[in-house]
Amino acid sequence: MSSLPSFDTENEPKIARSVEKFFKDYKVMELLRRCGLRKSKGIPLWSILSYIFSNVFRDRSMYMQQKYGKCTAGFSKNTYYRFMQNPHINWLQLASLHYSAS
Template identity: 90%
Template sequence: PKIARSVEKFFKDYKVMELLRRCGLRKSEGIPLWSILSYIFSNVFPDRSMYMQQKYGKCTAGFSKNTYYRFMQNPHTNWLRFTILLAERIVNGHLKDLTSDQRADCFVFDDSPYSRTGYKKTELVAKVFDHVSMTYKKGFRMMTMGWTDGSSFVPIASSLLSSKNDQNVIGTTKKIDKRTIAAKRRIMAQSKGTDV
């Protein structure tokens, strides 16, 4: 309940529902978006998935797993745009006022390996080069962009990168309507990191 109240306050303070509507999230009937989103955001803190909660009879969601998965797999929601807009609101609306004008702030880019052990059914998983161990690993490269003022760090955007070379892609691929956001993300996943 305390976590849910904090999530609710965060949603109101940063007008999260307005941002999501700007990013293509629509729901005309059934369970309200507010309920699904607050459950998903609150779920991050106890570190329990919906599956594990249902398995042990501790699921507090007022909706079925089908509703949850349909929401998470909606190919029309632009989650990348959402994280960018939300980070902009947090930085400009809250953190900039706490930072001295003399302190330099900057963008940080990180390209870390994200290994995937159960990769056979994971879409676009590839053999990617890990510059730390100097070996190829099965998984993705996680390209992350963030903002920092030296004290605070706010993640702005992230993208899982596969391989541009089809011979290195070992995961499955799906045919998706090229006009959707989901298809554009798949194209981005197979682009060069510097382009992304």
């Protein structure tokens, strides 16, 4: 018996809808534009961010999802990690803008 939980793909649509609602309610994409965060080519910013935020509610990381063949991302792990390590993204500024906008 494995101590790791199994992948729950039944909740994927619910998770996606919740993240989409969160992005709309809190105007996340508008805040990102105010921070100067844009992608000039490749995978849309919305796609990467929604996957990252959805991962909070999944029971596995991107690494484990790929290892078990259950990854729902429409992009490679290199795209994901390059985005997460991008030195031009100022997450603190994003949080401050949202806090001051409330």
